[in-house]
Amino acid sequence: MAVGEKGLRLRAQGSGLRAHGSRLKAQGSRQIARSLAALVVILVLLTGTTWSQRKTDAPSRIISLIPAVTEMLFEVGAGPQVVAVSSFDRYPADVSKLPRVGALLDPDVERILSLHPDLVVVYATQTNLREQLERAKVPVYVYSHAALADILTTIRSVGTRVGHAKAADDLAASIEKRIAAVRTRVAGLPRPRTLIVFDREAGTLRGIFASGGFGFVHDMVTAAGADNVFADVKQQAVQATTELVLARRPDVILELRGDPIAAEARQREIAVWQSLASVPAVRSGRVYLLADQSTVVPGPRVAQAIELIARTLHPEAWK
């Protein structure tokens, strides 16, 4: 039983590798991967059930509590190894079939353990969960949320950890390349001073949270050819009062949201800024609301998000 299951899973893994191999034109490694997989299957058959109790290098039952890492896993071809995700995972579409095991504040330890994971991706701050998993001898991959460069580092390290080092390396390189291309396109263009809004109370200008000069959102907007008006505040989030918005005089107001918004509601939300008529962004009509999940998840779609932001801020560069 256990052997058959393992074989199936390895074969699935092999096909994932194969798909990637062809995309990356790595004929040699594909051959090696295939023969390695065959070898492993034979070994499993020979050694019998004892194998399934031992830890392998490449985990085959991964649980990811972090949407950004889930995206990375699927993107490097480790999707078939993922057995459960967090309650906030929405991308890629494959995750909709997977069981949910809570998230940052409410991880369901019982559920996690019952799925027999051989790797759990957790936040660095989830110390209780980490202790519980360590006691249960379940390996963990500890993730912490930081800057744009850290996304690439995380892709490489998580890819290596789950046995897709090559694909992860290629993915990180292609993201770097796309970002560099955007930087080149917007180089020399005027850099608008931009207010980046994460969140505020719907229909009013109360409770505005803006990006400070630290974190991946700040880095994304900088790469897209703009300067953050709160670059001097070294925090991820700044509570921006009406006075601060008026005093900083942003050329552009960029609202980033993960959830889709209806066209009518979008118009209404953009119109709310009209009351701050002296702000250059309001005067020149450069208030944008991007409702795109890629802009709020520090995952492999970050290059796509930077392109989207750059196209919004510098449409002339794409003409």
Add this chain to the structure above:
Amino acid sequence: MTTGLARRIALTAGGFGLLAAIAILTAPLVGSTHISLRRAFDRSIPFSDNVDAQIFFIARLPRTLSGALVGSLLASAGVVFQGLLRNPLATPFTLGVSAGAALGAMLAITFSWSFAWAGISAAAAASFIGSLAAVGIVYALARGRHRGLSTNVLLLAGVTMNAFFSALILFVQYFADFSQTYRILRWLMGDLDVSSYQPILTALPLMFISFAAFAWLARPLNLLSLGDESAETRGLNVAAAQRIAFISASLATGAAVSVGGPVGFIGIVVPHLVRLIVGPDHRVVLPASALFGAAFLVGCDVVARTVIAPIELPVGVITALIGGPFFLWLLVRRA
């Protein structure tokens, strides 16, 4: 009313009124940024081009006014609740008003309600409705078989409703995502940055109604402090006075919370400080508390927005930092 009392009222109201006026007039002059007053009041520059004027009239003035409104409502509601419950530790939030308001705001934030009601946001409207619901339940419970309002039942029902609504808040919070959780937490700390005059204008009628009721209540509250029976023998309709006190103070609290969130400790610090200065007579304490409450909250807000500029602290943190130790001092002093 004796002339001596009239003079005392005039004197204290004048003194605290001056304090409130100074606070309200100077608060818009300071902030995280420097503005030129001459430019702010220069009519020759169109308003939409005049940054200084916009900072003064759109950011600072509404904020100062909302601080004054919330501070005076909460402080005077605190006086009324302390008199009604005959308990010096009662606050405007003791009887579940703030928990009901918080539940309303939280539902609006979690489920992203975006209707606008008389120009104010969904969260503000929902918090007001929530506070009325909480008050209604507590009132219905306390009326029960009792002829008037049972203050013991009122207190117990209020405290229980507070706990129950807090449990509901945690339950709803479970379905909120990170940014919503953060926003709810922030709402609970209180925020006076209203960014327009609309919330203040909407709250004004409620303020007038409650203050009219408070003016009438000053004498009845003095009589109630002697005990229900003594008050009754002196010709007071105790049941009616209690009902008016409870409803008007709850209305004032609900209005204040819908504008600025549940800003803590104003309703206990201010009344006690005022009593230390002017004595226990409600005819003096009520107007003085309303004026001093306005000055106190406006002052706290100035500290909140300048102490670590350009970022700012939630005003509720400042009032709690001052109010917490004060509350403990009161407790120890009583013991």
